Amino acid sequence: MTAQIIDGKIMAQNLRDELAQKVAHLPTSPYLAVVLVGNDEASIIYDRNKQKAAEAIGMKCKIHHLPEETTQNDLLQLIDNLNHDVLVNGIIVQMPLPKHLNSNEIVESIDHAKDVDGFGIYNLGLLHANDSSAMVAATPQGVLYMLQHTLGNLTGKHAVIIGRSNIVGRPLASLLLNNHCTVTIAHSKTVDLPSIVSKADIVVAACGVAKMVKKEWIKEGATVIDVGINRVDGKICGDVDFDNVKEVASYITPVPGGVGPMTVTMLLNNTLRAYLNQNSSLKK
């Protein structure tokens, strides 16, 4: 068996085309505010990409680029201003923040209606309680979208997620549970990971260990989603040993070109949702 590749670039482009059509019919443009503190090169590139992607579908996106030495109070003040700005629909604060800043307090200061990253406790709580109004983090939402558009109904499938972070593993576990999967979350202290993974219909690797998931761990015909982004000898690779695992899986995502392109797209989708929630008369 050789797995079919789930092409994240095509899926993301199709979804962006749909979003662009919806945005074109709105009376005003949804507006995403991005807050970036310091000069981390990767963060600057990520945020420019978000801005380009937002503008390409007709949204507004402003990057508030603050100096490294910004104080907690200055940052809280900016977020307070954005919370009260009726033109701003979504706010994201690029992580990681410089070490002198308290990230938790910053995330919690964002109005939950504008928390389009879905990192705040309020939205995490709604997701955990299976409340469909939750704003859900972009990467796990992208993974769910890929699974649903590949497999259809997920009811009864056994999903094993490797990784329990607040931005990927945990919210994804809730999403899959809410979609009637049987979910196992594995982590660095899990005993006998290969045997646990071998029972999965769906394997999601989000551990940040290059090519860790091996062919021998995978049940024949399983679907394998690789969230990992690792750099090995200057090349990007995922957490799955792609070349070998594709021989036993039925579907698999590549890295790059898999989950990555879906993440920014889902952030834009959340921004549109936030806009519609804040302009409820426009909701159909």
Ligand code: NDP
């Ligand atoms: P974190 O480092 O926050 O979490 C990693 C998780 O993997 C932890 O729960 C950790 O366990 C677990 N883990 C680490 N090593 C092992 C191991 N040997 N066996 C089993 N579990 C292990 O990472 P993130 O969740 O933020 O990101 C995960 C990966 O996804 C990274 O490669 C990151 O770059 C990528 N990523 C990609 C995105 C995209 O858009 N494609 C977006 C976000 C992240 P423990 O809790 O015990 O420490």
